[in-house]
Amino acid sequence: MNNQEYAKYVKEVTPAKSLWLNMLKAFVIGGIICTIAQFILNYLISMDFSKEDAAGILNIILIGFAVIFTGLGYYSKLGNFAGAGTLVPITGFANSIASATIEYKKEGYVFGVGCKIFTIAGPVILYGIVSSWFAGLIYYIVNYVI
Template sequence: MLNNEVNDKKAQEMKKENYKKYVKQKTPVHALGTNMFRAFLTGGIICTIGEFLLNWCENMGMTKEIGGSWCSLILVFLSVLLTGFNIYPKIAKWGGAGALVPITGFANSVAAPAIEYKKEGQVMGIGCKIFTIAGPVILYGIFTSWVLGIVYCIFGKGV
């Protein structure tokens, strides 16, 4: 009986060891430095395009506020257009957070589900699925601003 227990423990340890080897083999290796460089480069290019658009709008005679609105609008439009042609997901895969954090990434997160689920119809496809990724961001953004507004009303009047 004791011999069977020892064999069972050895078998369990072998299974654990084999599983650890399997997990290590299947787990993707990430090069942190390379990923950071790609994100920095991608985000920098997007921001450079944004600055170019801001300067262009100002040179066209727009105020800074109106130029900023046009810049955001154009960047969102370009992001949705590139998402529609399946180019932006490739940029996001290569650039990581550099492509997903700016406003272009938010536009991509709204447009991608709409494109993916359009075959299910206007209501059940696009209408139900369009905010699957962006919805939590909007929800918690509004909730956080509401909580901060309450905190400001209670504590910030004297400031």
């Protein structure tokens, strides 16, 4: 048996959780998080915040909840259930940062929390900034150079 044949064989005998069930869980939990967010957003707008300010405050509130849920140990439990449902919303981003600060604080606040805070979230910020820089460059060339 060579490596390819073995990989194929492993795929055959490895059970997977039902994709449809996983998608349903992700749909429901992800949907609920977005609905709660919409509720907060509508409330903020009814309080006469501008659309942009409301979006910013919404982010802060969602992130705050995610940090608290992470600290209490609920977010990882919910994440195991919901998969993409808790990974995709901005709360998943906050969870990746909060779980790192809580886990690594024992290694010190500079080298533990400080260095490892971006263990999971770092790539998101890096690639967000770099890709938008490139896209912005193309935008600049198309609109102002050509």
